[in-house]
Each structure stands twice: as C-alpha cells, then as structure tokens.
Amino acid sequence: MNEKNYIDVHETPKITKLLPLSIQHLFAMFGATVLVPILTGLDPATALFTSGIGTLIFLWITKGKLPNYLGSSFAFIGPIITVSQAYGIGTALLGCFLSGIIYMLVAGIVKKAGVKWLDRVLPPVVIASVIVVIGLSLAGVAVDMATKVTVDNVSVISLTSVEISLVTVLLTVIAAVVLRGFFALIPILIGIIAGYLYTLLRHPGLIDFQPIAQAEWFIRPDKLFTEHFKFFEVAAVMGNPGAWISALIIAPVAFVTLAEHLGHLLVTSKVMDRDLMKDPGLHRSLFGDGVATSLGALLGGPPATTYGENIGVLAITRVFSKWVIGLAAVFAILFAFIGKVNMLLMSIPTPVLGGVSIILFGIIAAQGLRMYVDNKISFENKRNMIIAAVILVTGIGGYKITFEGIDFLSNVAIDNIALSTFLGIFLHLILPGKESAMGEANTTQES
Secondary structure: OOOOOOEOOOOOOOHHHHHHHHHHHHHHHHHHHHHHHHHHOOOHHHHHHHHHHHHHHHHHHOOOOOOOOEEEOHHHHHHHHHHHHHHOHHHHHHHHHHHHHHHHHHHHHHHHHOOHHHHHHOOHHHHHHHHHHHHHOOHHHHHHHHHEEEEOOEEEEOHHHHHHHHHHHHHHHHHHHOOOHHHHHOHHHHHHHHHHHHHHHHOHHHOOOHHHHHOOOOOOHHHHHHHHOOHHHHHHHOOOHHHHHHHOOOOOHHHHHHHHHHHHHHHHHHHHOOOOHHHHHHHHHHHHHHHHHHHHHHHOOOOEEEOHHHHHHHHHHOEOOHHHHHHHHHHHHHHOOOHHHHHHHHOOOHHHHHHHHHHHHHHHHHHHHHHHHHOOOOOOOHHHHHHHHHHHHHHHOOOOEEOOOOHHHOOOEEOHHHHHHHHHHHHHHHOOOHHHHHHHHHHHHHO
C-alpha cells in the first residue's frame, strides 16, 4: 500500500498552512482573471467578486469533490468586445448569460444519458493528447509574458524580462524540489514573492506604486453594486427582441469552452487519480460552471471557466482540499472591496507571472505525457500515431476556424483546443481498430 502523499478534498490544513495555500491559488488566477475585464471594458473588481462567488457555487454543486477555481474565460473576449461596441454592454452580458444556460442544458443531457458514451468517443490516446495540448498551446502565452515587452505597439524581446522570468523560474523550481515540509507546498507563492522582490531590487522602475497609493482602501459595497454591477443594464435589454438576437452571437461560444471544460476535468482527474467524470460527475461540473457564468453575467462579470493555472498548482502541491480553494474564493470576494490590494496584485511584473506560468502550463502537459505511459499507449500502432499527431499539431500550432464574411459570426472562432479535440474524436470514430486507442493497460483489464 502506497503511503498517502496528498491532502484530500475533505481534509482541512492547519490555519498556518491554509492561508498561504489559498493565497497561492489566488495569485495563480489573478492575472488572467482581471485581464479579461480590462480587455473587454468590464470592471476588474467585479470580475474578482464574480469569480469568487462562482467558485463557491461550483464547489457546492460539485459536493466539494472537485477543487477547481473558476476565473474569467478568454474565449469570450472577441465576441464581448464586438457586441458591446455595436449593441451595448448589457446585450453582451445577456449573451454571456445565455452561454451559461447552454452549459446547464448540456449538463441535463449528460445527466440523463450518462458518461459511458464518453469512454467510446474519448479513449486514452485522445484524452492524453488533448491534455498535452491544453498545457503546450499556452506555452507561447507564457513565454511572451516571460520574455517580451510592448514598445510602440510592437512586441519585442527584453533582456530584463528574460532575466526576471528566469530568476522566478529558478526560485520556483528550487522551492518545489529542494524545500521540504510546508514550504514545498507553496512553490508558486514563493516564486511570485521572490520574483517580485528581485524585480524591486534590480529593476524598481518596472513596479509602479502610484496606482496603489491612489487607490481607495475600501470600496463601499453600495458603490460596487451601483457603479460596477450590470444587473439593471442586462435587465433593460431583456425586453428587446433585437438584443436577444444580437446576444446569440456570443451564446454559441459555450460549445467551444465546453471542450476546454471537459479537458480540464480530465486533467484534474489525472492529477487526483480518480474518476471525476463519475463522482461528482460531468453533469455537476458543467451545471456549476453554467450557474457561475449566468450569475456572473447578471452582475457584470465575464463568463467563468475552470483554470489551468490552478490545476497546475494542484499537481505541484498535491493539496486538493476544498477548503483551500474555498478560502481563495473568499479572498477574491474580499479583495474586490479593497482597492489597494487590487492594485498591489496588479503591480506584479508580467515577467514574474510569465515565469510561474511556464511551470504551471508545462506541468499540465506533463500530466498528458504521463497518461500515455500509464495506459501503455502504443505508438507503433499507426492509428494511435495519426490521431495523436493531428491533435498535437492542430492544438499546439493554434489552428482555429473563423467565420469571416459572415457578419454576425465575424468575431466568433472555434479555438485550437476545441478544434483539436473535435478532430481527435472524429478520427477515432471513423478509423478502424478502435481497441488500440484504449491502450494496453485498459485492454488487459477488460480481458
């Protein structure tokens, strides 16, 4: 019997460990979660608030068995901007609200039909390849954050950024591999703090403390609700038939992010070494994501999605406690009302975030490679090799389908993760010899 080397979902770490473990998850999701509202014209504080509320709802619906954090989804950026400019932010948020409804409808179908059909359409060779894609398709984003700066709207390599990110990577790796005890559980937090302090000592000009000094300490709840929440703007357009039609530009993006959601659930299952598709169930995770997205839209936040960065933290720390994720969500809600803390977190240098992202995204990809090995996927079999090759190249290469020339779909795209997943499933279904895709380990168990 192997010695237990993880903290399970129902277990609660001591408060001295609980606090930094939760803050680590907060740091992991913060940059991406506030970037989406900044790009789309929504409010970052509201996005923090809705991500925290959405995560708590998700934990409740999944019975505390799925320790995922829900942050802002990047897939909706283009459609939200387009619809907002043409029809107003209320209409865009109505579309986001409808996308959450789509999630909930699909969850109902999955609950009724079960998940056994997924075993037939998503064998290990497809799942493992998609997991690798989820990690490595983000490699370019992480490397750009770690190495580049924008000068006159042109992205160029910065040796200063390279220096800071490499130091951050090195210190994070040392924390993960060399340190023992509790400190080995918070390598990402250590890496971010160390990278921040290194930047402050070596390149203080990269950190602007002026926004922190100018920010309010506390944002009054009534101010946040009246000035930032968009419920009344969404309600105002609900009586307009034209707004509903315009909102449908955004709603179908849900089908794209469904594939990403499924991939994240499979990654988390692999990290936790249990079948989360069955318990708590895909229908619960989809429904939780849908409720979080629809509620967030009513309040003025972007659509929610499970975060690869936080799954990477789970993989490094082996701490799956729902209380850790839940407290991180509570922190996000509280920080939405603390202006100076918001600005302090936003002052974290991009190369520091890029450095830790390199590790987090790489760990996700490594989980996919591990799945090839654990299931004994044979690449001497041409069928497996072809399926994996198509998924990996289209996914990592950023192959997307756009609908240019179709006005109302001009800013909608099937992203690389969704497309590579669909292609892998399609090839598996049409090619003969399906049993080989299950891997030798599963074939042996069945026999």
